[in-house]
Amino acid sequence: MHLLRAFLALVALLAGAASARAHEVRPAFLEIVARPDGKADVTWKQPSIGMLVVPLRPRISGGLIDGRAHRVETATNFEIRHWDGVDLGPQGLDGREVRVDGLDQTITDTLLLIHLPDGDEESRVLTPGEPAMTIDAHAGAAVPAYLVLGVEHILTGVDHLLFVFGLLLLSSGWRQLLRTITAFTVAHSITLALTALKLMTLDPALVEAMVAWSILFLAVELVRKQRGADGLTQRQPWLVAFGFGLLHGAAFAGALKQIGLPQGNIPASLFLFNLGVEIGQLLFVAAVMAALWGLKRLRWPAATPRIAWTAASYAIGSFSFFWFLERLHAVIDFA
Secondary structure: OHHHHHHHHHHHHHHHHHHHHOOOOOOEEEEEEEOOOOEEEEEEEEEEEOOEEOOOEEEEOOOOOOOOOOEEEEEOOEEEEEEEEEEOOOOOOOOOEEEEEOHHHOOOOEEEEEEOOOOOEEEEEEEOOEOEEEOOOOOOOOOOHHHHHHHHHHHHOHHHHHHHHHHHHHOOHHHHHHHHHHHHHHHHHHHHHHHHOOOOOOOHHHHHHHHHHHHHHHHHHHHHHHOOOOOHHHHOHHHHHHHHHHHHHHHHHHHHHHHOOOHHHHHHHHHHHHHHHHHHHHHHHHHHHHHHHHHHOOOOOOOHHHHHHHHHHHHHHHHHHHHHHHHHHHHHHHO
């Protein structure tokens, strides 16, 4: 029964970890805009849950934003603070340390975006292990932080990983798997770009509910495949991957909406985020395929693969059904 235990452990690792935070990647966001007049506008956006705010505090060396924020706003799952016209003094931003106090006590990352007076931008993802950085006004950095965010988004968005996992099980052979994953990639890249660029607008709560439904649909099709069904889904899984990939792309764009894209470098940021999603997805596919290859080399009773397949399908279906009801309730409440 080694295969059964290992296979169920793989599903449990994905689905069990997701029950509390499926598709919940909400990093904090700190933006510093240096103005030609020697002052800066600072925006701090941090995650919140209801009335509770994650205990984080941004700092810029020299005490630039230690005082009370000039404006405080609230948005869905975020609190936003603004410091307007902060005097940078003769030093400017160059060489100043930016730190987020309390970050090392959380599992939240912070996207730091710095706009320099000469038009250059510097970006970094501050993490619990590295909660501070020193500004280098001459670094000429691009927007690599969005690449990191893309990788993190897909690897911690367990509902999306379960969908990809289902596609792996549904596909027969390398060629069909390649077509299926490619179709999913193309589809979510399209709607990610359209939604992030505000060329298409969808209700985020409804999108999340439909993402859960797509996983439930896939779980049902996995059971039907095991029972010998030979429908269009089983013969051409890439069609399902493409159709539902459009939904998943709109959900990916939700992360970018919460953070925002730098106005001076929207194409590069969007490209890097999408590239990060693809890298994370490929890493996940490679890891699963390696695990399944290793499991096939083990000896197991003849009935074990069938039991493992059934258990995986029903586990995916159970969690996705729970997510669908939970997210549908959010849609109804919002309406």
